[in-house]
Amino acid sequence: MSSPSQVPETLLTDFTVDVPRAEYHRLLGYPPGHQPDERIDALIHLTTAWYATHGEPWIYLREATLDLSDDRLVIDGVTFNSPKLHAHLREAGATRVMLAAVGAGSAIADRSANLWRDQKPDEYFFAEVYGSAVVEHLVASLSGRICDLAEPAGLMAIPHYSPGYAGWDVSEQNRLFDLITGHLGHALPESLEVLSSGMLKPKKSLLGVFGLIERTPEALATPGLIPCERCAFEPCQYRRANYIHAAVALPEPPPLTTNAQYTVARKALGKWADQRLHIDTHDDGRISARFRFEGSTCSNMGHPLAFDYRIVLAPARDAHRVLETACDPAPGDTGYQQQCAYLRDADDTMASIAEPPPILGQPLDAILTWQRETRQSGCYCDATSRAHKWGLALETLHYALSQKPKS
Ligand code: SF4
Numbered sequence: 436m437s438s439p440s441q442v443p444e445t446l447l448t449d450f451t452v453d454v455p456r457a458e459y460h461r462l463l464g465y466p467p468g469h470q471p472d473e474r475i476d477a478l479i480h481l482t483t484a485w486y487a488t489h490g491e492p493w494i495y496l497r498e499a500t501l502d503l504s505d506d507r508l509v510i511d512g513v514t515f516n517s518p519k520l521h522a523h524l525r526e527a528g529a530t531r532v533m534l535a536a537v538g539a540g541s542a543i544a545d546r547s548a549n550l551w552r553d554q555k556p557d558e559y560f561f562a563e564v565y566g567s568a569v570v571e572h573l574v575a576s577l578s579g580r581i582c583d584l585a586e587p588a589g590l591m592a593i594p595h596y597s598p599g600y601a602g603w604d605v606s607e608q609n610r611l612f613d614l615i616t617g618h619l620g621h622a623l624p625e626s627l628e629v630l631s632s633g634m635l636k637p638k639k640s641l642l643g644v645f646g647l648i649e650r651t652p653e654a655l656a657t658p659g660l661i662p663c664e665r666c667a668f669e670p671c672q673y674r675r676a677n678y679i680h681a682a683v684a685l686p687e688p689p690p691l692t693t694n695a696q697y698t699v700a701r702k703a704l705g706k707w708a709d710q711r712l713h714i715d716t717h718d719d720g721r722i723s724a725r726f727r728f729e730g731s732t733c734s735n736m737g738h739p740l741a742f743d744y745r746i747v748l749a750p751a752r753d754a755h756r757v758l759e760t761a762c763d764p765a766p767g768d769t770g771y772q773q774q775c776a777y778l779r780d781a782d783d784t785m786a787s788i789a790e791p792p793p794i795l796g797q798p799l800d801a802i803l804t805w806q807r808e809t810r811q812s813g814c815y816c817d818a819t820s821r822a823h824k825w826g827l828a829l830e831t832l833h834y835a836l837s838q839k840p841k842s
Contacts, residue, residue, distance in 0.1 A: 445584060446621040447494040451487065452539075454568045459483070462568050463561070482561045491540030492569055493624045496581065497615065498647070501532050510534070510644065513614045519602025520644065527593045528654075529646030533581050534615050535595065539569035539639035541625050554796070560753070566639035574641060575678075578666035581645055591650040594664075595643040598633065605633035611642050632693070690751040691837035695803050697830050704834035712831050720750025721758070722836070726828040727765060730813025732773045740770030740813070742788070744828035754798035755836065760791040762825070776816035788815050792825040799836070802829040 459479065460469060471479065501524065502509040508521040510532055524532070543566045550559035574595065581592035599605035612629045628636050635642070648654055663676045697704060707726075715723045726744040731737045743765045749756035764771045771777060776784040794801040807822040815821050 443584065444498075444620045445494070445496040445580070446624070447580075448491070448624045450492065452490065452492045452569050452572055454483070454565070454572045458572065459565060459568045462564050462571070478557060478561045481558070482565045485546065485562075486543060486565060486569070489542050489546070490569065491542055491624065492573060493538050493540065494573060494577065494580065495536040495615070495619075495621070495623060496577070496584065497534050497618065497620075499532050499534050499614070501529060501646075503529075511614055511618070513610060515603075515607055515610060517596070517603035517607065519600075520596045523593075523596060524646045527646055528648050529593065530649070531590070531647045533585075533592060533645040533647060534611070535574075535577055535641075535643045535645060536615055536623065536627070537570060537573040537577070537641050537643075538625065538627065538637065539566045539573070541637040543569070544637040544639055556753070556756075570639050570641050574643065575666065577643075577645065578663070581647075582666070585647055586650065589650050590647045591654065593646040593648055595645045597641055597643040608633045608635070608642060611644070615642060690754050690798070690800075691833060692800050692803060693837050695800075695833060695837065697803075697834065698809055698826060699830055701834065701838070704831050704838075707827070707831045708835040712835055714832075714835060720752065722748040722750075722755065724748070724832050724835075726831055728824050728827065730824075732770060732814045733775070733812050733816070737813075738770040738773040740774070741765035741768045742771070742815070742824070744825070746828065746832060748799060748832075754800065756798050757792075757795050757801075757829075760795055760825075762788055771815070774814045774816055776814075784815070787818070788821060790821070792822070792829065794829070799829065799833055802826065802833055 456479075457467070460471070461467070463479075465471065499511040503521060503525050506521070508515045508517060508524070511534075543562060547559055547562045547566065550556075550562055577595070578592050585591060596603060598608040598611055609629045612627075612635075616623070616627070625637070627640055630636055664679045666678060711727045711729075713725045717723065724744075724746045726746070728742045728744065729739065730741075731739045741764070742762055745759070745761040745763075746757060747759035749758055772781070774784065776787075792805070794805055805826065807826055808819045809823055809826075812820050815824070
């Protein structure tokens with residue numbers, strides 16, 4: 436039998452977010468105490484000032500019933516499959532839950548996209564990270580808000596859980612989203628949707644479940660259950676424990692499209708990824724790749740030739756942007772000297788072959804939309820042939836990073 440709802444449904448939109456500078460620094464990757472230089476300081480100021488004016492953070496909370504009987508996890512009649520969340524709620528003695536949705540607002544996601552389009556990667560990165568920092572801060576402040584709301588009912592919140600966390604598959608994001616949005620008493624302040632990947636759009640949004648337990652002295656003294664450890668509400672007079680920052684695992688869109696349409700058959704890409712591609716991943720997340728193309732000249736008796744394509748990609752968090760490219764004859768190859776164009780003008784031909792593809796500086800995903808002709812010739816005598824081969828190298832690399840099962 437479901438308990439009567441005692442915690443009112445709540446939608447908060449008209450408030451400001453003040454992310455502590457130390458938390459923003461931490462998410463930017465700086466060690467504690469690091470003093471940013473002038474340029475970094477300016478980027479931080481630019482981003483936080485922009486958000487203070489244009490940011491539209493929001494929080495939605497609603498209480499829901501909880502049934503943990505028969506090893507099932509049922510929230511408001513909807514069954515979820517997360518043994519970890521089930522154990523977390525059962526061990527804490529949760530009797531109900533609060534469903535939560537928070538967002539940093541679509542304006543910052545739009546700003547990130549615009550900065551990226553305008554080729555301002557630094558500004559883009561700082562906006563992206565600030566969006567994540569806002570969501571972390573919203574979640575950290577939720578315990579305090581739930582404490583406020585649930586205190587009259589003698590309840591308190593325990594640390595939250597979200598789809599995509601260890602032990603709760605991100606594919607259940609859809610189910611949680613339907614549960615939350617199917618019973619809205621207040622419309623959310625902006626359109627929110629779940630993509631087929633399980634990610635939320637706009638990004639910098641998060642859905643979560645907070646267990647509610649009886650507010651007893653024992654519960655308030657139990658390590659791991661003390662909500663104050665995850666609550667950033669500084670002026671609270673009831674605080675029982677110091678705030679311990681717990682990073683919110685904000686699901687990010689995958690850096691590469693996973694259901695890509697290639698111009699080349701996947702079977703061929705798989706074979707080339709195995710036989711012709713060599714990938715090194717660096718400590719900072721950058722990726723160096725070498726793709727060997729083997730063909731033959733179209734005339735002069737069809738001499739075999741081989742070229743090496745070298746590509747450096749940015750880390751996944753930077754959408755594997757194409758940072759550097761090079762294309763040179765493979766060591767020991769002499770067939771390239773038999774190409775008609777080379778015989779006409781060697782220097783001009785080699786300079787043309789070395790030209791980067793047009794997606795240099797863009798995310799690797801741009802290979803999927805680069806319009807080019809497919810040309811089967813094995814030589815490099817014209818621009819269409821050269822573009823076609825860059826396409827083969829980049830599609831093989833895209834396939835290897837996004838589609839190929841990891842061994
Ligand atoms: S500090 Fe503790 S008691 Fe105070 S609002 Fe936060 S979680 Fe509740």
